Structures are given as C-alpha cells and as structure tokens.
Amino acid sequence: MKDLKITEIINKLDLEQHISKLQTFFAREKDIIFEGDVSYHYKLLSELSDYTFKDAPKVTNLDSQLMHIQKFGVLKIYEIYEFVKIINYFSYLKRQRFEGNILVWFEKIELPVEIVKVCEYFDDKGEIKSGINEELDSVNHSLYKNKEEIRTYLQKLIHTQKLQPYLVDNQIHLINGDEALLLRGGFNHFLKGTVVDRSQGGFFYVVPHTISELKQKRDDLNNHKMELIYKIAQQICTVFNKWLKFLQFINKEFDKLDHYLARISFARSGDFNFILPTNTKTHTLMEFCHPALHHPKPITIDFSRKVIMLTGVNAGGKTMVLKSLLSSVLLSKYLVPYRANKKSLVPNFKHLEAILDDPQNVKNDISTFAGRMLQFSTLFPKDNFIVGIDEIELGTDSDEAAVLFHTIIEELIKKNVKVVITTHHKRLAAMLSGNNEVELYAALYDEANERPTYEFLQGTIGRSYAFETAGRYGIPKYIIENTKKAYGEDKYKLNELIQKSATLEMELKQKIAKLDDELSDTQRLKEHLKNQKEEQQLELNNLKSKLHREYQQAINEARAAIKAKDVSDSHRYLNAATKFVKQVETPQIKEDVVFEVGDMVKYKSSKGEIISIKGEKAFVDIDGIKVNVFLKELKKSGNPKPTPKAKPKTNLNVEKPTNASVSLDLHGLRSDEAIEKLDKFISDCLIAGFDEVLVYHGIGTGKLSFAVKEFLRTHPKVKSFGDAHPSEGGFGAKVVKL
Numbered sequence: 001m002k003d004l005k006i007t008e009i010i011n012k013l014d015l016e017q018h019i020s021k022l023q024t025f026f027a028r029e030k031d032i033i034f035e036g037d038v039s040y041h042y043k044l045l046s047e048l049s050d051y052t053f054k055d056a057p058k059v060t061n062l063d064s065q066l067m068h069i070q071k072f073g074v075l076k077i078y079e080i081y082e083f084v085k086i087i088n089y090f091s092y093l094k095r096q097r098f099e100g101n102i103l104v105w106f107e108k109i110e111l112p113v114e115i116v117k118v119c120e121y122f123d124d125k126g127e128i129k130s131g132i133n134e135e136l137d138s139v140n141h142s143l144y145k146n147k148e149e150i151r152t153y154l155q156k157l158i159h160t161q162k163l164q165p166y167l168v169d170n171q172i173h174l175i176n177g178d179e180a181l182l183l184r185g186g187f188n189h190f191l192k193g194t195v196v197d198r199s200q201g202g203f204f205y206v207v208p209h210t211i212s213e214l215k216q217k218r219d220d221l222n223n224h225k226m227e228l229i230y231k232i233a234q235q236i237c238t239v240f241n242k243w244l245k246f247l248q249f250i251n252k253e254f255d256k257l258d259h260y261l262a263r264i265s266f267a268r269s270g271d272f273n274f275i276l277p278t279n280t281k282t283h284t285l286m287e288f289c290h291p292a293l294h295h296p297k298p299i300t301i302d303f304s305r306k307v308i309m310l311t312g313v314n315a316g317g318k319t320m321v322l323k324s325l326l327s328s329v330l331l332s333k334y335l336v337p338y339r340a341n342k343k344s345l346v347p348n349f350k351h352l353e354a355i356l357d358d359p360q361n362v363k364n365d366i367s368t369f370a371g372r373m374l375q376f377s378t379l380f381p382k383d384n385f386i387v388g389i390d391e392i393e394l395g396t397d398s399d400e401a402a403v404l405f406h407t408i409i410e411e412l413i414k415k416n417v418k419v420v421i422t423t424h425h426k427r428l429a430a431m432l433s434g435n436n437e438v439e440l441y442a443a444l445y446d447e448a449n450e451r452p453t454y455e456f457l458q459g460t461i462g463r464s465y466a467f468e469t470a471g472r473y474g475i476p477k478y479i480i481e482n483t484k485k486a487y488g489e490d491k492y493k494l495n496e497l498i499q500k501s502a503t504l505e506m507e508l509k510q511k512i513a514k515l516d517d518e519l520s521d522t523q524r525l526k527e528h529l530k531n532q533k534e535e536q537q538l539e540l541n542n543l544k545s546k547l548h549r550e551y552q553q554a555i556n557e558a559r560a561a562i563k564a565k566d567v568s569d570s571h572r573y574l575n576a577a578t579k580f581v582k583q584v585e586t587p588q589i590k591e592d593v594v595f596e597v598g599d600m601v602k603y604k605s606s607k608g609e610i611i612s613i614k615g616e617k618a619f620v621d622i623d624g625i626k627v628n629v630f631l632k633e634l635k636k637s638g639n640p641k642p643t644p645k646a647k648p649k650t651n652l653n654v655e656k657p658t659n660a661s662v663s664l665d666l667h668g669l670r671s672d673e674a675i676e677k678l679d680k681f682i683s684d685c686l687i688a689g690f691d692e693v694l695v696y697h698g699i700g701t702g703k704l705s706f707a708v709k710e711f712l713r714t715h716p717k718v719k720s721f722g723d724a725h726p727s728e729g730g731f732g733a734k735v736v737k738l
Helices: 003-013 016-023 038-049 063-070 078-092 100-107 111-120 132-156 161-168 209-242 246-268 318-333 368-377 397-414 426-432 467-473 477-487 489-563 567-583 670-686 703-713
Strands: 171-174 178-183 192-196 204-208 283-288 299-303 307-312 350-354 385-389 419-424 438-444 451-458 600-601 606-614 619-622 627-630 635-636 664-665 692-695 720-723 733-737
Touching: 003 016, 003 318, 003 350, 016 246, 038 100, 038 246, 063 078, 063 209, 063 246, 078 111, 078 246, 132 178, 132 209, 161 368, 171 204, 171 733, 178 192, 204 209, 209 246, 246 619, 283 318, 299 318, 299 438, 299 733, 307 318, 307 397, 307 426, 318 419, 350 368, 397 419, 397 426, 600 619, 619 664, 664 670, 670 692, 670 703, 703 733
Parallel strands: 307 419, 307 438, 350 385, 385 419, 664 692
Antiparallel strands: 171 178, 178 204, 192 204, 283 299, 438 451, 600 606, 600 635, 606 619, 619 627, 692 733, 720 733
16 A cells, blocks of 8 residues: 555544554654564564663654765764764663563664764764864863853943943843843943844844954854864764665664554553454454544444445444444554454455545546446455445435445455445345345444434344434424325334344343353353362362371370380370370361252351352342352251241441552562462452552563463453553553453
C-alpha cells in the first residue's frame, strides 16, 4: 500500500486522531509504515517493553545532510550535532544490560572510534567543548571579556549624573543581540547613540556610540570564531565522509528504534495492547474499542468465515463494527497499539479496501451505482485482501441489486478474501444466509426504551426499525402511522416475525452460555476433588512413615529395658517406651466424600441440608438460616431432615474484610510465596467488592513479573490487566480489573 492509499484508508476508518497521537511520540517526523518482518518487530517491541530507559532525543530528518556529506560538502555545526545526538543515544543504550534479541541487535551495532571521538567534541547544548581547540578557547575568552567591558561601561554610564533624567530604568536591555539602555526623549542632548527599538510606553532603546569600538571588536571576534568553527566542521565532515555507510546505517537504525519506542510510550499512555497479525484465517476481536469513540462499548465478534453480513436497526453500530474489523487489520499490520483483549486474533492481509462512501461526484460525471461497480471491479484481480462495504444496496433497484451482489459476493468467496457488509436488504441477506461461508449478525433494538442497544446477535437477520428511527429523530407520529398502513400489514408482520426470531435466538444463546458456565464450574469442582484426593493420599503416606518411625523407636526402647540387668534401669527404659507410645499420633483418615445438593450434613454441632454448592463452599440450611461454609468442614448425616420449625426473622450480615486494600506489594518474595499471597489478596478484594486493584511486583530479573502475569492470565475472576501508569509503578506494577 502506498502512503497516499494508507492515508485515505485511515481517514475512511476514522483513525486520523489515533495515528496523529502516535506520531507525537516519534523523536522525528515520519509515517507509521513499518518495513520488514512484523513478527521480528513484535518480539523486539515486547522485549523493550520490559525495560525502562531515557527517551530518544528529538532529531531532525538527515537525508539531505547525508547527501551533502556524500558530495564532500561541509555541514553546519548544528547539523553535525544531530548525528552526534543519535550516536550518543546508541552509546547510552549499549551500556544498558539488555538480554535476548535486543542484546543481539545492539551488539551488531559497532560504533567507530573516530566517530565516537567526534561526539566528544560537543557538550549537551551542541557547543564545542573547551579544550578541543586552543585558538577557539582564546576567542571565546576574549568574547567573554568584551561582553564584560561593555556591561561595565554601560553600568558607569547609567550612574552618570547628567543621564539620570532620561533613564526609564537602571537595567541593561538585550535588543536583537545589542546591549541597550531604555531612555526618554531628549536623551540626544547628552548621549549620542543609535535607537534600535521602541517600547510599548513610547520610550527608546538606545545603543551608545561610545561602545561602537567594543562592538566592532566583538564582531571581529565572532567572525573569527565562525571561521574556526567552520574549520572544525570541515575536519569532522572529512571523518563523516569516510564513515558515510555507517552514518546511513545508524540513521536508519535510529528510525527503527524510534518506531519501537514511540509505540511503547503510546501504548503505555492509553493502556493499549499490541496484537500481532497472524497467518490464520480466523479473525476474532475481543473487547475491541474503536479509537474514534469517546465512551465506546467494547466489541467482541467472531469473523471465522469469509463473509460477515451486518443487518438490523438504523444507527445501531453496524458501520462502526465494519470499521472496527478493518481498523484492527490495519493497526495490527503496522503494530500500532489499540484497546483490545490480547487474546484477539487478527489475520495478516496484503491489501485492505474500504468501500464506505458515495462515489458520485460532479467532477467525475459518474452515478452512485456506476461508481460502486467501478470500485467492485478493482477487487477481482487482487488476492489475499479484506474489504468492507457499507450499505451495499446503495444506488439502484433493490431486487436487481440483490441478485447482482449475491453473484458478486459468491464469486469473491472463491478467492482468498474476507468481506464485511452492512445492509438493510433482507432479500440479499436471505439469499446469502444459506452459504456456509457467510455469517449473519443482527444489530439489536430495545423496544421498551425505543433505542438501539449497540449489541449484536450472531446467526440471524435483524429489522431496520426505519419507522421507529424516523420517529426518534423528529418525524411526526401521524406520518409514521400513515406510513405503516401504506407499507402493508403483511410486510410489517414479517418484520415482527424477524424480530421474534432474533429474540428467541438471543434467549437460546443466553441459556447455552449459562449451561456452559455451570459445566465449567462442575469441571473445576471435579479437578479440585481430584487434587484434594491426591493431597490427602500424600498426607496419609507421610503420617504412615512417621507412625512407623515412632513405633520402631518405642520397640527399641522396650527391648533395651528388657536387656537391662539393673531393675532401676529396666523401669527407666520402660517409662521412656511408654512415653514414646503416648506421643504417637494416630491419624484420622478422612474418606473422600462427595457432597450433592439435598444431602443432610452436620456442621459442628448443627445439622442441616445442602441447598447449593459452588467450588469449595456450600450453602447449608440450618433451621431456616443459610450458612456459607467450606465443604471440608461438613460431615454427612444419615439422619432424616429434621421437622422444619417456624422460621424466625433473621438478618444475616456478611461483613467485608476489614483489612482489605486496593494494592499489594510483592517485592522481595519468591514466586511461590508471591502467588499464594496474590491469590488471597484477589479473594479478599472480590469479597470487598473492589473492581480494580494495583499489584506491585517490580522489575528485577523478570521472573516474579512473569509469574504474576501467568497467574492473572489464568485466574477466572480477572477480567483484564496491564502495566500501571508511570506515576504508579509503570511496568513494575499491574492494574488488575476484577
């Protein structure tokens, strides 16, 4: 894709602001195109994200300067300093303790000794350091003395008795590089000078003629200084010409590094994620938020088939879903971070097309439909692309368009493409619904509140709700009613049937989701019981070994008592044996008990019935009071359920943990200790009702950070997590959403 084409698509997808914000993080101006292997770039981005170091310096584009060096030209000293900033930054990075691919990359960058020496000529302000050139040092010293002489003379002049009536203040003003006095009119009766400016109050900035000799000397010194600096620049450019290939290389590497660092800073500023495009054809967006929306409703959508057709209510978010799918492809292709779950899967396409606007234009003398056909004609020669088509039926007879677009889409399906379509054309949707490569999504409408929900239901066609939308935007009610009558009762009932079908489909999906959750809970319980059984078996084996050792020790003491010749020794050994026997702990081995809802159980001294089980806990009904207890604290009771007594009115208050905190510091802990502490912390926070907490793990070797991320990634109650804001710990801490 050419730069112009990318800019056009960025504008069509409403990504201009997002891309512009990214570009503010660049050390020098550039577009977002990232050349090379995207997987390799992603690895370096991921590794660099784990380190903290100072930002890259702001640098100008040096392409013309490199051309000038190639032609044996002499750069200005400030142009040379731009190269010095780049080389100094790489010197700084090479001193850092990087690992992995970053270390390999920086080890390949060898800085020539001659170039490094050139960098030592400059201070942090881009000036030639003292000691580099003796003659230049002498000129600088003379300039300093000259400046002091001028100031001394002007100070004396200020305190002259005759000048006092004309002085506005006793300051020396620097105007256009000249030291001047601020005087009232009539000063020329006493002082000869040149007026260099006027103040807002109408006073005069005057440079006295008496310091003209000092100023001339200063000008001569400055001219000499420029000659010396030119000679130094000439020497440096001779070295630069010798190492031209290196300068071209380091300039390119700096741009590559700038791409990485800008993206990392941008991602941290907005809590964005990098989604690596893959060669898979599955396109699954999870919790995607389009950057153009201020308060977006996250989108989760499965695009596993070749075509997605979005139907349903007007202004219900269909076009934004289309733009979101295309945006995810474009942003991932160039590793621009955005807000989405890291588990999202985005394919890597060679081309991206967006047919979103009306192609009709007075200048091109073409109709809407003809323009659309021209846009479609460009798709057939291409391969490996994704295309989004908004309002596909635009511009011609609906029945003819349905048949035509049905044929066009089925032809595109034969190619290596993905097609996203929005339409209100029920006939086209019905014709394509039988194709296994087409997935239908319907934008939903809240009839009770008469508003779109901005949610989508997979596998069905949705109503457009044109009449309701018209009413919502101010069309009089009587016109809507007359329109419904003209539209026809049978057609309106068809629309209602479509809506009922969508409602039933949604209810079915909700029930399936609920059953899936219950199945997951059962599976987790099964795994828990299996682990519990293994732990108890291990505990039993340990207790058996301990019992055997203690028993053997008691027997040995008894034998020693029998062999003792002295009666008193015999009694002493027997007493010792008795003591060992008393100390032997006889373990009470618990049977592996499985509880079910409805079982009669005993909890401490009370009996009751299990009314629900979730994980390791159960709700037990004890005399009309529901108590939440651990399963391991229960025992089965064979007695029948006691006759229920009159239930007294009881208020049961479950207090939240009093010591709950929204942050946890894991510094200095081993991974296993930290995970155990983190597990309890999240449980306390869930009970306390917190929905966002902060976990500090530090940087260190990265082992603790890795363990924390792996635990959070698998925890069933963690919605999402990411690096904290730099003011709260940066990537040494995680913000966890529960």
